[in-house]
Amino acid sequence: MKAGIVGATGYGGIELLRLLTNHPQVKAITLFSSSQAGEKFEGIYPQFQGGESYVLHDLEPEKMKEDLDVIFLATPSGVSSKLTPQLQSGHAKVIDLSGDLRMKESGSYEQWYKKEAAPNETLENAVYGLPEWNQERIEKADVIANPGCYPTATLLGLGPVVKEGLVKPDSIVIDAKSGVSGAGKNPNPITHFAHAQENFQIYKVNQHQHIPEIEQQLSIWDDQTEPVTFSTHLVPMTRGIMATIYLQLKEEMSEEDLRQKFMSYYESQPFVRVRESGGFPCTKDVYGSNYCDIGLTIDPRTKRVTIVSVIDNLMKGAASQAVQNMNLVFQYDERTGLAPLPVYP
Numbered sequence: 001m002k003a004g005i006v007g008a009t010g011y012g013g014i015e016l017l018r019l020l021t022n023h024p025q026v027k028a029i030t031l032f033s034s035s036q037a038g039e040k041f042e043g044i045y046p047q048f049q050g051g052e053s054y055v056l057h058d059l060e061p062e063k064m065k066e067d068l069d070v071i072f073l074a075t076p077s078g079v080s081s082k083l084t085p086q087l088q089s090g091h092a093k094v095i096d097l098s099g100d101l102r103m104k105e106s107g108s109y110e111q112w113y114k115k116e117a118a119p120n121e122t123l124e125n126a127v128y129g130l131p132e133w134n135q136e137r138i139e140k141a142d143v144i145a146n147p148g149c150y151p152t153a154t155l156l157g158l159g160p161v162v163k164e165g166l167v168k169p170d171s172i173v174i175d176a177k178s179g180v181s182g183a184g185k186n187p188n189p190i191t192h193f194a195h196a197q198e199n200f201q202i203y204k205v206n207q208h209q210h211i212p213e214i215e216q217q218l219s220i221w222d223d224q225t226e227p228v229t230f231s232t233h234l235v236p237m238t239r240g241i242m243a244t245i246y247l248q249l250k251e252e253m254s255e256e257d258l259r260q261k262f263m264s265y266y267e268s269q270p271f272v273r274v275r276e277s278g279g280f281p282c283t284k285d286v287y288g289s290n291y292c293d294i295g296l297t298i299d300p301r302t303k304r305v306t307i308v309s310v311i312d313n314l315m316k317g318a319a320s321q322a323v324q325n326m327n328l329v330f331q332y333d334e335r336t337g338l339a340p341l342p343v344y345p
């Protein structure tokens with residue numbers, strides 16, 4: 001199959017290229033750039049020297065949508081809302097890594113992203129690409145909205161308890177932390193090395209654009225669980241997200257029964273690993289991989305549940321989840337091209 005990557009020079013795009021060059025079903029890859037067309041990719045990123053040579057191309061939506069089988073959009077918000085409507089009538093499937101197609105209500109996107117939303121028809125067509133919870137719809141989709149990095153960690157950590165209606169209304173608090181690559185390749189004042197190193201900072205308090213995305217999915221599972229409190233922190237590390245989730249259950253339950261629920265939900269899911277006998281994952285447990293690792297406990301004094309969910313933001317939070325979605329859309333084994341274990345230390 002023939003794949004294209006728009007935004008290939010960005011952090012998500014680079015990871016996509018690394019994964020697709022090792023994917024046995026992908027026979028040709030075309031890279032697109034809005035600012036560096038004509039340049040050699042491996043000239044910009046020497047890590048890729050020694051492999052196949054790639055030239056960056058100008059975007060030509062009319063041609064791309066017929067020549068390619070799948071197009072990944074690894075572009076800043078505000079790009080795919082315009083590009084997807086031009087691509088979606090063609091042969092190629094579209095997998096968007098940005099937040100542009102995740103919200104079903106255009107007003108919600110415009111409120112949180114402060115940008116014009118994609119046309120309603122495009123939003124209706126886009127399927128939310130969280131494979132562990134939406135596999136059947138993903139398999140039939142033409143356009144996939146790849147989930148955000150924080151929502152991926154959060155929703156995988158919450159799914160088994162929320163879907164079963166076990167959570168006390170309005171009790172969910174999500175305390176999330178991310179490495180700096182989550183902000184993409186261009187430093188901003190918060191991610192600049194001089195500010196971020198030896199620092200730890202909360203940001204976008206009560207304003208994070210992933211709040212409505214998380215709440216949208218929670219309301220599908222159990223609308224009594226939203227609104228949630230969600231806060232984000234920048235950690236001076238390159239990759240990794242940890243979502244520490246606190247909630248209260250409607251009825252008392254043993255920690256072992258709760259863990260069993262998680263394990264039975266995820267036993268058929270190759271990329272979610274629940275800690276069997278206590279203990280909590282750290283971000284290095286999943287570094288460079290498509291895994292989401294989950295640990296949980298119930299405090300015997302407060303009865304409050306703590307769930308810890310970790311992912312690599314560039315992998316399960318972006319590029320490898322996009323490839324997992326591609327595998328489902330094209331009916332390949334979900335694990336194809338995603339075999340590597342995490343890099344450690």
Ligand SMILES: NC(=O)C1=CN([C@@H]2O[C@H](COP(=O)(O)OP(=O)(O)OC[C@H]3O[C@@H](n4cnc5c(N)ncnc54)[C@H](OP(=O)(O)O)[C@@H]3O)[C@@H](O)[C@H]2O)C=CC1
Pocket residue numbers: 006007008009010011012013032033034035036073074075076077079097098099147148149181182183184185186313314317318
């Ligand atoms: N970083 C992360 O951990 C995650 C990122 N995401 C989302 O994925 C998307 C990509 O993120 P990331 O790779 O980190 O971002 P980067 O900023 O690192 O890269 C984005 C790329 O998009 C291209 N681009 C910029 N403007 C345009 C345009 N107008 N038209 C076409 N291409 C354009 C640029 O490449 P060029 O100049 O060559 O065109 C740039 O390299 C974003 O929407 C982000 O929010 C989602 C989950 C996690």
Ligand SMILES: CC(=O)N[C@@H](CCC(=O)OP(=O)(O)O)C(=O)O
Pocket residue numbers: 077097098099100147148149178179180181182183209210232234
């Ligand atoms: C560390 C850091 O700054 N992370 C970014 C993640 C952005 C992102 O992934 O944006 P969309 O999913 O909305 O496209 C943030 O918190 O905004």
